[in-house]
Amino acid sequence: MGILINKDTRLLVQGITGSVGSFQAKQMKDFGTGIVAGVTPGKGGSEVHGIPVFDSVKEAVDEADPNASVIFVPPQFAADAIFEAADSGMELIVCITEGIPVHDMMRVCAYLKPQSRLLGANCPGITAPGESKIGIMPNSIHLPGNIGLVSRSGTLTYEIVDLLSKNGLGQSTSVGIGGDPVTGMSFADILELFEEDPKTHAVVLVGEIGGTAEEDSIEFIRGMSKPVISYIVGVSAPPGKTMGHAGAIVSAGSGSALEKIAALENAGVTVAKSPADIVKRLNYFLR
């Protein structure tokens, strides 16, 4: 059983008739994901790859009883799609869409009740190898196993998953939480699920510069029984454009990679120096 998703996940695809939604629905179906319905307003009654399409999430719920939703609608409409999914009782909402206004996302996050968990937006989704995949990670890179992976990035997530798989280090679940300033589930939220998941033996956390999401997870990591290997990118990245004084005042840290790495190491969290180093350290913990 993966965290958040598994063989029994009944997926709804919002924006299924768009080019990306349609292509990715096919990929997910090929992966083995149980897709039960799609939604595109005005396209109700049609089919995409044999998946029935409805005009609204409510109709899809009434007819096909999904419990999770993935969102491929354009950024202007994505927040509304999340509201619709949440109001219709979806337990997991994965928003792939990139470019959603941050004020929309703040409103969404303030609105969501604990029974609806949101991954993203601007995330690659979540994959439980051999069980289910929601999102856009390439199908071929995954290998079932005991490593939990959580990342803020997109393609970098693929890179690490691919590397782990090629080195025989299978994954229980790989999760992208999204790279936007305001997202749904945090590192700590995912780590908590990995800690509880009997199938996960070790966790890889892939972070990057900006914000304090990595630092905010430290407290939880310290209480974990499972090894966590972190990897932070952006050491050689140009310093971010400063956000007036307020950006520096609001968080104690500046969000630089070196500061993050120092904070993690000070707290006793393992920090890998390169992708290859992640593999080395995982092998050390799991030998």
Place this chain on the structure above:
Amino acid sequence: MGILINKDTRLLVQGITGSVGSFQAKQMKDFGTGIVAGVTPGKGGSEVHGIPVFDSVKEAVDEADPNASVIFVPPQFAADAIFEAADSGMELIVCITEGIPVHDMMRVCAYLKPQSRLLGANCPGITAPGESKIGIMPNSIHLPGNIGLVSRSGTLTYEIVDLLSKNGLGQSTSVGIGGDPVTGMSFADILELFEEDPKTHAVVLVGEIGGTAEEDSIEFIRGMSKPVISYIVGVSAPPGKTMGHAGAIVSAGSGSALEKIAALENAGVTVAKSPADIVKRLNYFLR
């Protein structure tokens, strides 16, 4: 111990320097209520009847640690006062103010978390005889005892409490939930507390025409172990001004007293014909 309030209640009075706020603070103090602080922006540092006044609820919380608040501020500012009380962690908020716009109250109710309970607005408050009083019920009418009273009215509540007391039927707690279309706690919310309260042996529910608050409580009453005597006023009142078609469509009932009485009696709830009849029926149940 009363429901919602008791000897340990630490009360904050918002709008304490106004004429009503100041007068009623004195009345509550005389009743024995533990008033620990008052708030009026700009009047911080002063005192009213020996009660320290602060500029904000937050300051009052920091200095005096209240756990309940009563609101006497004018209707334009009352919703903001409720937000302030809720954000500062007040467990019980009693809003006396009459005339708050209903859109403000809808926003307030959608905002409140379960840990903050709201009585009112436009309510006379709550009295646990011998313990504490929050609100504006006259001090002299109460008698400690085992009757729980809950009402949508103001002065009619006094009338019934007074009648009960004069007939030796003391009260565990008397609660006015407020007469506005949108209020915080409902009849059912209060009935639930009376059902759980070991000191309450019977409950009097005073309703009136308009809305379906009485009908909505029927389901809960049917599951109660304690006798509930209801009294509905407005049998001879002129039919309310109709609210377009929507008013009639939104609720199955028209909100008339006769309809309410029929619904209650059909469900097996005792309905008293007059105030004197309440006393008679209570005596029957409690003999």
Place this chain on the structure above:
Amino acid sequence: MKLYEYAAKEIFSGAGIPVPRGNIVTSADEAGETAKKMGAVVIKAQVMAGGRGKAGGIAKSSNPEEASRNAQRILGMSIKGLPVRKLLVEEYKKPQIEMYIGITIDRKSRCPIIMASSEGGIDIEETAREKPQKIVRMHVNPLTGIHSYQARTLAYSLDKKNASAIADVITKLYRVFTEYDCTLVEINPLALTTDGIFALDAKMVIDDNALFRQDAKEEETGSLEELAKKRGMSYVGLDGDIGCIVNGAGLAMATLDMIAFYGGHAANFMDVRAGADAEQVKTALGIVSSNRNLKAIIINIFGGITRCDEVARGVVEMIPEIKVPIVIRLTGTNESEGRIMLGKHGITMASSTEEAARKVVELGHTDK
């Protein structure tokens, strides 16, 4: 505060909801003039009463002469007792489909509720009773306002082909509902015509408690209800002969019920509200005693914020002008002071609502 159809339509139109072109007129000539410009028109009586159509207060007119004639007739009418003083003359739009959209407050859920039906028109309440599945309901979270998907879903349930125009109307109507602090907005029918979608009727009620931040102004009628409202009191005229003055709406209703219980008939409902002073009591007595059928007056005060001595002072000052017997019940704040003031004036006293009601019914009968 209820708005006239034309006032509501002005606001709807300002919010971008399509309404037919129209003119407000007060004479048959003006109606004819307007019809000359517009062609086929509908003449609609502007009164605050339902069932105008059934009462003959709405008339289609194909030419200026007919318009003028119809206007003449309707301006002479009274609908449910209300004389027709203004007409809305509106370009005629032939409805192909009549839908219903209403937004009000769901007290139970404590939030706005939108109701929509593909079968609108004059029989909507019957539809609600007989075919409830034909009415789609949707709650709105007052903190977020209406979500686009909600307007869209409602619109699909009405008419999929015109869903985007209908969703637009719903969204704008919800905006009016919140911006104008409404307790009701209603379009019945929302009609599909060959020229597109139009709101052919419009109802709008603004929350009285929010009038301080809305610039809507009620037209003055000079009624007793209005006079009482201006002084912060609530008065409703009734058919009986016992005048009532009470503080608090609940106690006032209980008083009316008790009067009926003892076989009497109240002449009015009058709530002087919490905190009434002598001046307000005098005004209340003035309003109530202006009724010529009056046989007796009951004053029922349970003083909390209201002070009994203030009430007594107001009553005493008005005694010379009151020609019928008064029964008064005074309990609560400063009760003894009030009783002493009244003592020397031969007014009947009571100590409970029931006693006061019984006594006033007796006095009213005796007088006959």
Place this chain on the structure above:
Amino acid sequence: MKLYEYAAKEIFSGAGIPVPRGNIVTSADEAGETAKKMGAVVIKAQVMAGGRGKAGGIAKSSNPEEASRNAQRILGMSIKGLPVRKLLVEEYKKPQIEMYIGITIDRKSRCPIIMASSEGGIDIEETAREKPQKIVRMHVNPLTGIHSYQARTLAYSLDKKNASAIADVITKLYRVFTEYDCTLVEINPLALTTDGIFALDAKMVIDDNALFRQDAKEEETGSLEELAKKRGMSYVGLDGDIGCIVNGAGLAMATLDMIAFYGGHAANFMDVRAGADAEQVKTALGIVSSNRNLKAIIINIFGGITRCDEVARGVVEMIPEIKVPIVIRLTGTNESEGRIMLGKHGITMASSTEEAARKVVELGHTDK
């Protein structure tokens, strides 16, 4: 999108926040003319850089001659590499107290946060570090917006005597923050002067993701960054000599890190985003190769939505124009098609980011 001070002040002023009267000028003469009308003025360089004051880009001028002289001097300056082309000439207001108000997004709490301090001015970041108790913070629920009590409480903590004027500024500033989809609004200092409260400086950053619904328009600079942004890509120039083209910001950063790990220096950061096609890859190669210091180029693609064959096609078409060696790593969707297309062009292939980085650093060194 960052706004110039004068543009932010225009918006603030439109929202009712008091700002000093001011004029935008581009010459010393205009500055003198403005000063003639206003009396004592402050001349402020309009550049997108902090520390203008310390760099000499702000000058008080008591008379037109001085204003003209100062304008002349500042118009000749560059601040942090940015030439000064525009000046804001503003009526001088002598600050008695300098406060700070800023609103930004607290990522951790996922909501707006207001920060205020009674000790504003140029040393506000130092205040934040040294005397954190001097900075008051307040979160705002994005669904309700700022409550009056919050603005009031913040204002009391700054200056109780002028609390109501300050609360008003805070409320209006919050409104600007949400209405304009800002990620930052800042007034530093908010000054108490003998003429009242004034925003003497203004910062405003609009969320790039929300520009579709804001009519703010960026002034064009013709930079490579801007060119890339217009094509939906993200480019930042750096000091090194290895050009980078990667899909995904995280993978791009990892690539830069790996280049550094192997002793190389990246010439740029370039994220071509998900789904880039051949045309975009060509544009990206054009932008990256316009750097004359370039010794080698790394292209690192992990195709998900992006198709490797499209990338390969773009690269092949640009090969004639690229004068430095290219290392390419292609993995994912349509990988084999892409590899076949590239096979015949003598481009160095790699199968992981680390391998690609190692190879490109080697190639870059060999070339020296």
